[in-house]
Amino acid sequence: MAENKGVTPQSEDYSRWYTDVVKMADLADNAPVRGCMIIKPYGYELWENIKTALDMRFKATGHRNAYFPLFIPMSFIEKEAEHVEGFAPELAVVTHGGGKELEEPLVVRPTSETVIGHAFSDWIQSYRDLPLLINQWANVVRWEKRPRLFLRTTEFLWQEGHTAHATEEEAVAETLQMLDIYADMAINECAIPVIKGLKSPQEKFAGAADSYAIEAMMGNTWALQSGTSHFLGQNFAKAFNIQYLDEANEQQYAWTTSWGVSTRMVGGVVMAHGDDKGLRLPPHIAPYQVVITPIWKTPEDEESVFRFTNLVADQLRSAGIRIHVDKRAGLSPGFKFNDWEMRGVPVRLEIGPRDVEGNSVMSARRDVPGRDGKQILPLEGLEMAIAELLENIQSSMLETATKFRDERLHEVETYEELKALVGQGWGLMWHCGSPECEDKIKEDTKATSRCFPLDENPEWNPVGEKCAVCGKPAFGRAYFSRAY
């Protein structure tokens, strides 16, 4: 049996490395329709775990799931001026249904502010109906010219939260709360140390008053916007007439928010942790936290090894650990090891005749190669040892990713410094926030403003600070980087 063909090394071609890993780790594949993807079981299970982690957090903060239609009348999209301008070039349009040409073309939702705004205007009558806290899990379509699996696909899966509030303060607080929830999920489940920040006017959502995002650093130092939370002001409330009677019996426009995380996050996990052997998955979201590889030669060994393997498997499974037993015949242990390393399973347990004799198993960490990652674990208390090992791996992966990122975050004083940095890290630079400066930076360096990090900007428009590009008063310090 041939050894696994490896992936293209990151150092050789990062982009090809990414595609190789996504395909060879069986996460996803291209669909027959260009720009669309097929999410294979292993990739979908990874998404399901991210989904569960988010859904729990949404419900714990009082949000309820609902479902709104896939099709939106074209006229709805046109009601909010910035919104239609932003989305028009990306729309998929249904013109025929049930064998007839439609009177009004239907848009396949690129996002649902409009149709949900329409529903909210119906659901909300009085201040007693507020806040209204809704989320939906759905597919959306944005026509993509340069598709990349998970990162940019014409159809993708996501959740979109939509909320309405009586006051601006509450809506802003909700926007920031959801940003915090996204960061918490990214950091503590995906082991990705994201940075929370405000998007520039150029980079904000079409129709938002303010957009916030979590930005993650990938293995090539590029940034990935991994989740966004938008304060929509009264823009959609006015476009869709979302009004409520306040306590003084007067009509008021509501304040709304929207926020989303998509299957793009899966691509983020690949690029934040992967190496030249393939995926490395954080235990909290790994479809299989542990893979057990029985090793045998003789039929007698096979029997005793399998009996012991089943024992171990049951013990771990009852403790709630997600395991997989690789019983495939005709494949060498080496082939299997490579295979599961490619798939990024955090812990591998090897069980051979000697382990059966010793009443123990040999464990190997995906994140620590070679002997250093190996240890013999006794059967007794194995589930506790594994649970602890998984938590160690989880925090160690976050630590590694944080160290990698922190070494590549730089405060830059001048535009020249930024130019020298792009491609090797992110530059935190005073920035006026104007589209003109952003365009210039992008043209010169291909970098874009990622966000004005909240932690680094105690105040906006600080007196005396100047944009490193145009010299006009700075709005704040923004990170600039190449980005997906």
Place this chain on the structure above:
Amino acid sequence: MAENKGVTPQSEDYSRWYTDVVKMADLADNAPVRGCMIIKPYGYELWENIKTALDMRFKATGHRNAYFPLFIPMSFIEKEAEHVEGFAPELAVVTHGGGKELEEPLVVRPTSETVIGHAFSDWIQSYRDLPLLINQWANVVRWEKRPRLFLRTTEFLWQEGHTAHATEEEAVAETLQMLDIYADMAINECAIPVIKGLKSPQEKFAGAADSYAIEAMMGNTWALQSGTSHFLGQNFAKAFNIQYLDEANEQQYAWTTSWGVSTRMVGGVVMAHGDDKGLRLPPHIAPYQVVITPIWKTPEDEESVFRFTNLVADQLRSAGIRIHVDKRAGLSPGFKFNDWEMRGVPVRLEIGPRDVEGNSVMSARRDVPGRDGKQILPLEGLEMAIAELLENIQSSMLETATKFRDERLHEVETYEELKALVGQGWGLMWHCGSPECEDKIKEDTKATSRCFPLDENPEWNPVGEKCAVCGKPAFGRAYFSRAY
């Protein structure tokens, strides 16, 4: 505060009763695009519980979730002759994307046999890759001329399972296993005593060799096909070239199946259990199993009642019971009782000052009106008492529905008997299975063949039995009824 306006009585207009309940119980509403619906949080939570019940069962039988694209090239749909004939009139077609007219129009998936068949032909190489057991949770679109919320909507949510097997026997076994799982879910979670059976050639899925279904009786005796499981033979394997190398190293076509349950099931729950007061939800799938209504007049009472209510709520919540506390001010207890009856919550707990004093709560069953459904329950051990009560309600609802159904199932010897029965029950009648007889029955009575129940047909084509309509040899006994 005005009392709740009730729903149209079932006896007056069953169809309006249904729509009233769906809307007044806050399950769903019409979307701006005709034929589509908005599933409101309460309706979506009901669907989520059905979903979880199914997903558990799929995973326990070795199926894995994946996700396939929304858009299917028109040419794919055309590859299986019966399939395109069946679905062509219902397709929604995307002709424009990204601001341009597309070279090949894209179909919004009405079901995914074609695109999944295409993927399977790629995933399957050898007998070692079989069986391949895949499920997807997705939205699908079938243009609907006479839409009804949940029952028939242009877009609906569902799961569609797709599997491939090495042998015909295995594929048939899978088809029947999934039918059993659907029946188990319907009976034990939704408290709907469905009948499992084979669909007639006229009623089978476009492209299937054999279709099976679970058929449920609604409150007006009409049937609702609530889930289908299809043995696809090698039809799609041949259309999409799903081949594998067998152990003798020869190319073979795989045998495939597909099976689905949709949001239609929610409509089934409404009509199988609802009454003139509104919904009645089986505890296993009810979004709220228990609603707690604190009752108070004075501010002192309010304080002590709320303190006690929180105690009760915490106790039940920690026991894993899904509860909701109705703390709304300014609404009378009577209004709230009606409101929660409309929403079909299985158990209502009333907590007033006297209950606080007595260290107990007053419970009322939704399924047993008036005094008979009420009892005083002490705080100590309340979670156990409630858990038991919920199980009682669950089995009692199944019993009621089974009795209702069994009284309306009739063996009919002659076509005249069937004619007299239609509208008041289902007739089990010898049937040849020909489209001609079915068309005649439909024209005469508006009834359609629901299924050849497996339990009532120990053998097909039994010697000597004749179709009650045409007199030719019967294929078996089929239920005929009006249906949704």
